[in-house]
Amino acid sequence: MSGMKIELSIGELGRYNGFSYTSVIYRICQEALTNALRHGKAAHVWVTIEVDDQWLCLAIADDGCGCKDFQKGYGLHGMEERVISLKGNIIYNHGSTGFGIFVMIPLSI
Numbered sequence: 583m584s585g586m587k588i589e590l591s592i593g594e595l596g597r598y599n600g601f602s603y604t605s606v607i608y609r610i611c612q613e614a615l616t617n618a619l620r621h622g623k624a625a626h627v628w629v630t631i632e633v634d635d636q637w638l639c640l641a642i643a644d645d646g647c648g649c650k651d652f653q654k655g656y657g658l659h660g661m662e663e664r665v666i667s668l669k670g671n672i673i674y675n676h677g678s679t680g681f682g683i684f685v686m687i688p689l690s691i
């Protein structure tokens with residue numbers, strides 16, 4: 583057991599039926615949690631999913647050691663490919679503490 587604490591917040595899902603994006607959200611969360619533990623040595627991760635009329639938004643942040651510079655490995659490239667295939671955007675927030683991933687996917691593709 584890692585002892586890593588994960589907090590999940592799911593907002594109002596509105597008209598989102600979930601079926602189109604379920605595997606993409608799952609895989610992104612899986613990779614982000616693995617990276618938070620393996621590379622960031624995080625003790626705490628926050629995962630937030632929100633949906634409005636136009637977008638599904640996923641935010642994942644950790645309290646790990648962070649990184650000023652990072653190179654995208656297979657996992658981050660895989661995340662990007664999945665998001666881009668759904669015409670979405672992905673942003674990485676990295677610095678001296680923690681790492682964050684913010685994903686926006688349009689609900690009508």
